[in-house]
Amino acid sequence: MVTPRGAEGRTRTLDRLERACPGGVRVDEPMAKHTTIGAGGRARYFAIPRSTGEVVGLVRAALELDIDYIGIGRGSNLIVRDGGFSGLVIKVADNMRNLRLFSRTAHAEAGVSFTRLGRTLTREGRPGFEFAVGIPGSVGGAVRMNAGAFGRDIARVLKKATVVDGEGRVVRFTPEELGFGYRQSALPSDAIVLSVIFNCPPGEIDKEALRLSRSRGETQPLAQKSFGSTFKNPPGGVAAKMIEECGLKGTRRGGAMVSDKHANFIVNVGTKTEANDIEDLIDFIINRVKARFGVELTPEVIIIGDR
Ligand SMILES: Cc1cc2nc3c(=O)[nH]c(=O)nc-3n(C[C@H](O)[C@H](O)[C@H](O)COP(=O)(O)OP(=O)(O)OC[C@H]3O[C@@H](n4cnc5c(N)ncnc54)[C@H](O)[C@@H]3O)c2cc1C
Known part of the structure; x- marks a missing residue:
């Protein structure tokens, strides 16, 4: 009470x-x-x-x-x-969706949809953003996660990010200061991205990268609720393949299920699914993969709050 x-x-x-x-x-x-x-x-x-x-x-x-x-x-x-x-x-993402294009750069507020960024720049003949089409996050979230696909990521196209830091000051970070790694950045957890300047000189669009981005639905359960890939790929391995080889497709905990279509996706198939169901399933997968391959998978999904 x-x-x-x-x-x-x-x-x-x-x-x-x-x-x-x-x-x-x-x-x-x-x-x-x-x-x-x-x-x-x-x-x-x-x-x-x-x-x-x-x-x-x-x-x-x-x-x-x-x-x-x-x-x-x-x-x-x-x-x-x-x-x-x-x-x-x-x-941040419901508003702050201003996107402006200049001759060699684009300025995006943090709430701009990453897919919209990819579509707009691709349409305007600015290569390097084909991979963003189909990633359902925001520009701010893409910076935090170093969002990427098909061998490309935001680290390669970012020029500067404006951020409010943990002391309430507005500061600008270069890619080096953001410390990008595989699906992660060194952006402090109390810093919030406000806007980003991207390098995007005109050039040839990579049609194959765009085709791959547009055909995600063939391999991913896009019609179901998910958070994309649950785990990062371990060095030299593919998380989805390992999970599938453990026979875990279709495994359920409450309303959380390992997708039948893509083993690295957990989908919400229930009406009263709890976060606990999802975390239990994540732990179960980690243990099974470790027992079979001796590899400990690391979650890509961000988990916050109290149990
Ligand atoms: C169907 C599906 C497919 C996906 N495919 C891909 C893929 O191919 N590649 C890929 O990389 N990801 C993929 N994802 C995951 C996700 O879309 C990306 O990680 C995306 O960058 C997250 O952005 P978001 O705005 O949704 O962030 P959120 O989920 O809202 O937040 C994720 C993290 O970013 C932080 N964050 C969000 N906004 C800000 C901000 N403005 N400033 C500071 N921190 C912030 C949050 O605090 C949290 O730590 C996929 C997800 C789904 C559902």
Whole structure:
């Protein structure tokens, strides 16, 4: 039960967050609505800022209130545990979708859909973004994850990222400072990407890369709720192949199932699927693959919140 003191504290917190983002703050928001897997707990505070200024204001408010915060995009690589996230979730992707093209660069706000970025630049004859078509995240999420496919990734095309850091300052990072690796960056967890400048001089579009991007549906369960690949490929191996060779396609925990179509995808086939079901299935897969191949798979999906 919430004590009066707790309730008062909550109201004070809400008032302060509302000042930073008027009309854009919710309490106890179900995160299943904001993740492509469609399951998981609630965010105690949840904000949808309309501008870069509001994101910065929310970060500064969270620092002042001493509450945890996290920036999210389209929730396409995210699980929020059933116990929920007790701080503030700042959803960058609903607004902040401005994309401008210049002669050799493109400027994208962090909420721009990564697929839209790929489609627009490809249509305009700017190569290097063919792989982005079909990746259902945002530009901000793509920076954090170093999103990529078919041997290409965002690290190769990013010129600068503007970020609000863990002290509420707006700073610019170069690719070197972002420390990109395979499906990861060294962007601190309390930093939120506001916008990105991409290098995109005109050139020849890679038609084969575009064909591969457009034919994802042949190998991936795109009609079902998922977060894409569950695990990173281990050095020298392919996670999907290992999981399939363990005979795990179709394995279920509650409403979470290893896809029949692509063994590295977990799909939500239930109506009351819990984040716990998904995490149990992830642990089960890790143990089975380790027992058979001696390799410990590392999740690519980001898991936050309390059990
Ligand atoms: C069907 C399907 C196919 C996919 N295929 C691919 C693929 O081919 N290649 C690939 O790389 N990924 C793929 N993904 C995974 C996912 O789309 C990418 O990881 C994407 O970059 C995540 O972006 P997002 O906006 O959805 O991030 P979220 O899921 O919202 O968040 C993921 C992480 O990024 C952080 N984050 C989000 N926005 C920001 C921001 N503005 N500033 C700072 N941190 C932020 C979050 O805190 C979290 O840690 C796929 C997912 C699905 C569902």
